[in-house]
Amino acid sequence: MKFEWPWKNRKITLERDLQVVEKRLESFFQPVAPRPEFIKNLRSDLIGEPKEKSKALLKGGWQKGLLVAGGVVSFFAMVFGGIRIVIAIIARMQMNKKKVIEEPTAA
Protein backbone atom coordinates (compact mmCIF):
# COMPACT_ATOMS: atom_id res chain seq x y z
CA MET A 1 0.00 0.00 0.00
CA LYS A 2 1.30 3.39 -0.98
CA PHE A 3 1.91 5.74 1.93
CA GLU A 4 0.50 9.26 1.60
CA TRP A 5 1.87 12.16 3.62
CA PRO A 6 -0.92 13.80 5.65
CA TRP A 7 -0.06 17.34 4.48
CA LYS A 8 -0.27 16.17 0.88
CA ASN A 9 -3.85 15.10 1.49
CA ARG A 10 -4.60 18.38 3.18
CA LYS A 11 -3.24 20.27 0.19
CA ILE A 12 -5.35 18.26 -2.24
CA THR A 13 -8.44 18.83 -0.09
CA LEU A 14 -7.80 22.56 0.12
CA GLU A 15 -7.31 22.85 -3.62
CA ARG A 16 -10.52 20.94 -4.24
CA ASP A 17 -12.45 23.17 -1.84
CA LEU A 18 -11.09 26.31 -3.43
CA GLN A 19 -12.08 25.04 -6.85
CA VAL A 20 -15.62 24.57 -5.54
CA VAL A 21 -15.69 28.12 -4.15
CA GLU A 22 -14.32 29.47 -7.41
CA LYS A 23 -16.92 27.58 -9.44
CA ARG A 24 -19.77 28.87 -7.29
CA LEU A 25 -18.50 32.44 -7.49
CA GLU A 26 -18.26 32.12 -11.25
CA SER A 27 -21.92 31.16 -11.52
CA PHE A 28 -22.96 33.76 -8.96
CA PHE A 29 -21.28 36.79 -10.55
CA GLN A 30 -23.02 37.01 -13.90
CA PRO A 31 -22.73 40.17 -16.00
CA VAL A 32 -25.79 42.40 -15.75
CA ALA A 33 -27.30 44.01 -18.83
CA PRO A 34 -27.98 47.73 -18.32
CA ARG A 35 -31.18 49.20 -19.77
CA PRO A 36 -30.60 50.07 -23.47
CA GLU A 37 -32.47 53.39 -23.02
CA PHE A 38 -30.08 54.35 -20.23
CA ILE A 39 -27.04 53.61 -22.39
CA LYS A 40 -28.51 55.49 -25.35
CA ASN A 41 -29.66 58.51 -23.35
CA LEU A 42 -26.40 58.84 -21.47
CA ARG A 43 -24.49 58.65 -24.75
CA SER A 44 -26.53 61.43 -26.31
CA ASP A 45 -26.26 63.53 -23.12
CA LEU A 46 -22.50 63.20 -23.02
CA ILE A 47 -21.51 63.12 -26.65
CA GLY A 48 -24.58 63.87 -28.73
CA GLU A 49 -25.92 62.03 -31.71
CA PRO A 50 -23.30 61.66 -34.47
CA LYS A 51 -25.47 63.36 -37.13
CA GLU A 52 -26.40 66.26 -34.87
CA LYS A 53 -22.77 66.63 -33.98
CA SER A 54 -21.67 66.92 -37.59
CA LYS A 55 -24.42 69.49 -38.25
CA ALA A 56 -23.26 71.44 -35.23
CA LEU A 57 -19.69 71.31 -36.50
CA LEU A 58 -20.87 72.60 -39.90
CA LYS A 59 -22.77 75.39 -38.18
CA GLY A 60 -19.68 76.17 -36.15
CA GLY A 61 -17.64 76.28 -39.39
CA TRP A 62 -19.96 78.87 -40.97
CA GLN A 63 -19.91 80.96 -37.85
CA LYS A 64 -16.15 80.80 -37.74
CA GLY A 65 -15.92 81.76 -41.43
CA LEU A 66 -18.16 84.76 -40.94
CA LEU A 67 -16.14 85.82 -37.93
CA VAL A 68 -12.86 85.62 -39.88
CA ALA A 69 -14.35 87.50 -42.86
CA GLY A 70 -15.65 90.20 -40.52
CA GLY A 71 -12.22 90.45 -38.90
CA VAL A 72 -10.48 90.85 -42.28
CA VAL A 73 -12.92 93.54 -43.44
CA SER A 74 -12.57 95.42 -40.15
CA PHE A 75 -8.79 95.19 -40.37
CA PHE A 76 -8.71 96.68 -43.88
CA ALA A 77 -11.23 99.34 -42.87
CA MET A 78 -8.98 100.32 -39.97
CA VAL A 79 -5.86 100.41 -42.17
CA PHE A 80 -7.69 102.47 -44.81
CA GLY A 81 -8.99 104.84 -42.14
CA GLY A 82 -5.47 105.18 -40.67
CA ILE A 83 -3.98 105.97 -44.08
CA ARG A 84 -6.70 108.60 -44.68
CA ILE A 85 -5.94 110.25 -41.35
CA VAL A 86 -2.19 110.30 -42.07
CA ILE A 87 -2.76 111.75 -45.53
CA ALA A 88 -5.13 114.37 -44.12
CA ILE A 89 -2.58 115.40 -41.47
CA ILE A 90 0.21 115.62 -44.02
CA ALA A 91 -2.01 117.64 -46.37
CA ARG A 92 -2.99 120.00 -43.58
CA MET A 93 0.62 120.47 -42.59
CA GLN A 94 1.65 121.22 -46.15
CA MET A 95 -1.20 123.71 -46.54
CA ASN A 96 -0.16 125.45 -43.35
CA LYS A 97 3.43 125.61 -44.59
CA LYS A 98 2.27 127.11 -47.89
CA LYS A 99 0.23 129.73 -46.04
CA VAL A 100 3.22 130.72 -43.93
CA ILE A 101 5.37 131.12 -47.04
CA GLU A 102 2.66 133.01 -48.99
CA GLU A 103 1.73 135.43 -46.20
CA PRO A 104 4.94 137.62 -46.19
CA THR A 105 4.80 137.96 -49.99
CA ALA A 106 1.22 139.17 -49.74
CA ALA A 107 2.22 141.66 -47.09
Added chain:
Amino acid sequence: MVLNLSDEDALARAAKGDSEAIGLLYDRYVERIYNYIYYRTSNQHDAEDLTSRVFTRAIRHISHYEDRGLPFSAWLYRIAHNLVANWHRDNSRRQVVGLDESFNLPGGHEQPEARVVRSEEENFLLGLVSSLPEDRQQLLILKFVDHLSNAEIGEIMGRTEGAIKSLYHRTLISLRDEVKNQDPNHPFLKENGWSE
Protein backbone atom coordinates in the same frame (compact mmCIF):
# COMPACT_ATOMS: atom_id res chain seq x y z
CA MET B 1 -11.85 54.21 -39.19
CA VAL B 2 -12.31 55.31 -35.60
CA LEU B 3 -13.73 51.89 -34.67
CA ASN B 4 -10.36 50.19 -35.10
CA LEU B 5 -8.46 52.59 -32.87
CA SER B 6 -6.65 51.32 -29.81
CA ASP B 7 -7.55 52.83 -26.46
CA GLU B 8 -4.39 54.95 -26.49
CA ASP B 9 -5.04 56.37 -29.97
CA ALA B 10 -8.71 56.96 -29.21
CA LEU B 11 -7.72 58.69 -26.00
CA ALA B 12 -5.26 60.97 -27.80
CA ARG B 13 -7.99 61.97 -30.24
CA ALA B 14 -10.59 62.29 -27.50
CA ALA B 15 -8.26 64.63 -25.59
CA LYS B 16 -8.35 66.95 -28.63
CA GLY B 17 -12.13 66.94 -28.53
CA ASP B 18 -12.84 64.27 -31.15
CA SER B 19 -16.38 63.26 -30.28
CA GLU B 20 -16.21 60.06 -32.32
CA ALA B 21 -13.23 58.88 -30.29
CA ILE B 22 -15.03 59.77 -27.06
CA GLY B 23 -18.02 57.81 -28.30
CA LEU B 24 -15.84 54.83 -29.06
CA LEU B 25 -14.36 54.79 -25.55
CA TYR B 26 -17.81 55.20 -24.06
CA ASP B 27 -19.20 52.28 -26.09
CA ARG B 28 -16.25 50.11 -25.10
CA TYR B 29 -16.47 50.64 -21.36
CA VAL B 30 -19.95 51.72 -20.36
CA GLU B 31 -21.31 48.22 -19.71
CA ARG B 32 -18.23 47.11 -17.79
CA ILE B 33 -18.30 50.17 -15.56
CA TYR B 34 -22.03 49.76 -15.06
CA ASN B 35 -21.55 46.12 -14.01
CA TYR B 36 -18.80 47.03 -11.58
CA ILE B 37 -20.94 49.72 -9.97
CA TYR B 38 -24.05 47.56 -10.00
CA TYR B 39 -22.38 44.85 -7.96
CA ARG B 40 -20.93 47.42 -5.57
CA THR B 41 -24.18 49.29 -4.98
CA SER B 42 -26.67 46.46 -5.52
CA ASN B 43 -29.34 48.50 -7.21
CA GLN B 44 -30.07 49.64 -10.71
CA HIS B 45 -30.97 53.23 -9.90
CA ASP B 46 -27.70 54.03 -8.13
CA ALA B 47 -25.72 52.04 -10.70
CA GLU B 48 -27.14 54.22 -13.47
CA ASP B 49 -26.61 57.43 -11.54
CA LEU B 50 -23.00 56.62 -10.66
CA THR B 51 -22.20 55.32 -14.16
CA SER B 52 -23.32 58.60 -15.66
CA ARG B 53 -21.22 60.48 -13.10
CA VAL B 54 -18.15 58.38 -13.95
CA PHE B 55 -18.40 59.20 -17.65
CA THR B 56 -19.27 62.85 -17.07
CA ARG B 57 -16.19 63.22 -14.90
CA ALA B 58 -14.00 61.26 -17.32
CA ILE B 59 -15.07 63.29 -20.35
CA ARG B 60 -14.66 66.56 -18.44
CA HIS B 61 -11.08 65.66 -17.53
CA ILE B 62 -10.13 63.72 -20.64
CA SER B 63 -8.07 66.61 -22.04
CA HIS B 64 -6.01 66.64 -18.83
CA TYR B 65 -5.47 62.88 -18.84
CA GLU B 66 -1.80 62.15 -18.51
CA ASP B 67 -0.46 58.87 -19.70
CA ARG B 68 1.51 57.58 -16.76
CA GLY B 69 1.51 54.00 -17.95
CA LEU B 70 -1.97 53.52 -16.50
CA PRO B 71 -4.47 52.19 -19.06
CA PHE B 72 -7.59 54.20 -19.73
CA SER B 73 -9.74 51.38 -18.33
CA ALA B 74 -7.84 51.49 -15.03
CA TRP B 75 -8.39 55.25 -14.86
CA LEU B 76 -12.14 54.78 -15.41
CA TYR B 77 -12.35 52.03 -12.78
CA ARG B 78 -10.53 54.25 -10.31
CA ILE B 79 -13.02 57.03 -10.89
CA ALA B 80 -15.81 54.49 -10.41
CA HIS B 81 -14.16 53.11 -7.27
CA ASN B 82 -13.86 56.59 -5.73
CA LEU B 83 -17.45 57.47 -6.53
CA VAL B 84 -18.71 54.17 -5.09
CA ALA B 85 -16.62 54.73 -1.95
CA ASN B 86 -18.14 58.20 -1.58
CA TRP B 87 -21.58 56.73 -2.17
CA HIS B 88 -21.07 54.16 0.59
CA ARG B 89 -19.82 56.85 2.92
CA ASP B 90 -22.70 59.20 2.12
CA ASN B 91 -25.26 56.49 2.60
CA SER B 92 -23.40 55.18 5.65
CA ARG B 93 -24.71 51.78 4.99
CA ARG B 94 -23.18 48.68 3.68
CA GLN B 95 -25.44 47.10 1.13
CA VAL B 96 -25.31 43.53 0.08
CA VAL B 97 -24.13 42.52 -3.35
CA GLY B 98 -26.87 42.88 -5.92
CA LEU B 99 -29.90 40.73 -6.06
CA ASP B 100 -32.78 43.08 -6.62
CA GLU B 101 -35.76 42.80 -8.93
CA SER B 102 -33.88 44.01 -11.92
CA PHE B 103 -31.10 41.50 -11.54
CA ASN B 104 -30.95 39.59 -14.84
CA LEU B 105 -30.24 36.14 -13.58
CA PRO B 106 -29.36 33.60 -16.18
CA GLY B 107 -31.50 30.50 -16.35
CA GLY B 108 -34.81 32.29 -16.68
CA HIS B 109 -36.48 29.12 -17.98
CA GLU B 110 -35.76 27.06 -14.90
CA GLN B 111 -38.43 25.20 -13.00
CA PRO B 112 -39.71 27.13 -9.93
CA GLU B 113 -38.21 24.55 -7.50
CA ALA B 114 -34.83 24.84 -9.12
CA ARG B 115 -35.10 28.62 -8.88
CA VAL B 116 -35.87 28.48 -5.16
CA VAL B 117 -32.81 26.28 -4.52
CA ARG B 118 -30.76 28.56 -6.69
CA SER B 119 -31.98 31.63 -4.88
CA GLU B 120 -31.17 30.10 -1.48
CA GLU B 121 -27.69 29.30 -2.64
CA GLU B 122 -27.28 32.80 -4.06
CA ASN B 123 -28.43 34.36 -0.82
CA PHE B 124 -25.96 32.22 1.03
CA LEU B 125 -23.13 33.32 -1.26
CA LEU B 126 -24.40 36.87 -1.12
CA GLY B 127 -24.05 36.94 2.63
CA LEU B 128 -20.55 35.53 2.42
CA VAL B 129 -19.34 37.93 -0.24
CA SER B 130 -20.83 41.00 1.42
CA SER B 131 -19.07 40.12 4.66
CA LEU B 132 -15.70 40.41 2.91
CA PRO B 133 -13.57 43.56 3.18
CA GLU B 134 -14.11 46.08 0.41
CA ASP B 135 -10.89 45.36 -1.49
CA ARG B 136 -11.73 41.66 -1.68
CA GLN B 137 -15.23 42.36 -2.95
CA GLN B 138 -13.73 44.67 -5.56
CA LEU B 139 -11.29 41.97 -6.62
CA LEU B 140 -14.04 39.37 -7.03
CA ILE B 141 -16.21 41.71 -9.10
CA LEU B 142 -13.34 42.68 -11.39
CA LYS B 143 -12.37 39.05 -11.81
CA PHE B 144 -15.74 37.38 -12.28
CA VAL B 145 -17.98 40.10 -13.68
CA ASP B 146 -15.50 42.04 -15.81
CA HIS B 147 -13.24 39.03 -16.47
CA LEU B 148 -10.06 41.03 -15.97
CA SER B 149 -6.65 39.43 -15.56
CA ASN B 150 -4.66 39.71 -12.35
CA ALA B 151 -2.34 42.21 -14.04
CA GLU B 152 -5.27 44.43 -15.07
CA ILE B 153 -6.83 44.20 -11.63
CA GLY B 154 -3.46 45.13 -10.15
CA GLU B 155 -3.33 48.27 -12.31
CA ILE B 156 -6.79 49.29 -11.15
CA MET B 157 -6.19 48.56 -7.48
CA GLY B 158 -2.65 49.91 -7.48
CA ARG B 159 -1.03 46.59 -6.56
CA THR B 160 1.31 44.16 -8.24
CA GLU B 161 0.08 41.12 -10.13
CA GLY B 162 1.59 38.87 -7.46
CA ALA B 163 -0.19 40.76 -4.70
CA ILE B 164 -3.51 40.32 -6.49
CA LYS B 165 -2.89 36.61 -6.96
CA SER B 166 -2.12 36.25 -3.29
CA LEU B 167 -5.13 38.35 -2.23
CA TYR B 168 -7.37 36.22 -4.43
CA HIS B 169 -6.07 33.01 -2.91
CA ARG B 170 -6.56 34.35 0.61
CA THR B 171 -10.07 35.49 -0.32
CA LEU B 172 -11.01 32.00 -1.50
CA ILE B 173 -9.60 30.45 1.68
CA SER B 174 -11.47 32.90 3.90
CA LEU B 175 -14.72 32.22 2.02
CA ARG B 176 -14.20 28.50 2.41
CA ASP B 177 -13.45 28.87 6.14
CA GLU B 178 -16.45 31.12 6.58
CA VAL B 179 -18.69 28.51 4.98
CA LYS B 180 -17.37 25.83 7.30
CA ASN B 181 -17.69 28.04 10.36
CA GLN B 182 -21.22 29.17 9.61
CA ASP B 183 -22.97 25.85 9.22
CA PRO B 184 -21.18 22.57 8.60
CA ASN B 185 -24.49 20.97 7.59
CA HIS B 186 -25.54 23.66 5.14
CA PRO B 187 -26.91 22.08 1.93
CA PHE B 188 -24.49 24.22 -0.03
CA LEU B 189 -21.61 22.18 1.32
CA LYS B 190 -23.22 18.83 0.58
CA GLU B 191 -24.38 19.85 -2.90
CA ASN B 192 -20.91 20.98 -3.79
CA GLY B 193 -19.17 17.87 -2.46
CA TRP B 194 -17.31 19.85 0.18
CA SER B 195 -14.69 18.08 2.26
CA GLU B 196 -15.40 17.41 5.92
